[in-house]
Amino acid sequence: MPATVNRVLIAVVGLVLLAVGGAVLAVGLGASAPSWWLHDGPHDVLLTTAERTRWRGDGWWWPAVIAVLALLVLLTLWWLTAVLRRRRLGELLVDTGDGAGALLRGRALEAVLAGEAERLDGVAHAHVALKGRREAPEARVRLVLEPHVDPATALDHLTAQALAHARDSAALEALPAEVRMKGLKHKAERVG
Incomplete structure (x- = not known):
């Protein structure tokens, strides 16, 4: 993986995680959230019980969740081996x-x-x-x-x-x- 692509990918993932984490922390500490935000205040949960159990009874839900998570794990392992692989002979x-x-x-x-x-x-x-x-x-x-x-x-x-x-x-x-x-x-x- 080229070094530029790797750095850009790490920067984008880092910025997204920093923005979402900072926003969740700010709302959790009592800052007012916009109307479109995931939760409203420090005592609100990110996923309600209804949202968590909405598709539990459907037959496609768990295979889809497992397939997406497995794909994410494989992509992450591929990325990690590409980053850690030695480019030159020591x-x-x-x-x-x-x-x-x-x-x-x-x-x-x-x-x-x-x-x-x-x-x-x-x-x-x-x-x-x-x-x-x-x-x-x-x-x-x-x-x-x-x-x-x-x-x-x-x-x-x-x-x-x-x-x-x-x-x-x-x-x-x-x-x-x-x-x-x-x-x-x-x-x-x-x-x-």
């Missing part, structure tokens, strides 16, 4: 050859891989993010290429040099990568 498990192994910070390998990719001919900027599991990481590489560079050549150099060095130095069997490239745009300048 550390990699490196086989040192002595049976013990070592942990390599994911950000360190990302920085080295991005730096080596930026040193390639025609690459103006590189950004690398590692995803996946500690034992089997995956790289997502974004390259900004100079206008004179052939994308196929840049991809060949990236896989043969930067990704191969990262795979070999971390003792990984494979380092699959998703590479996205975009061309660098220069501003038009007036030549005198």
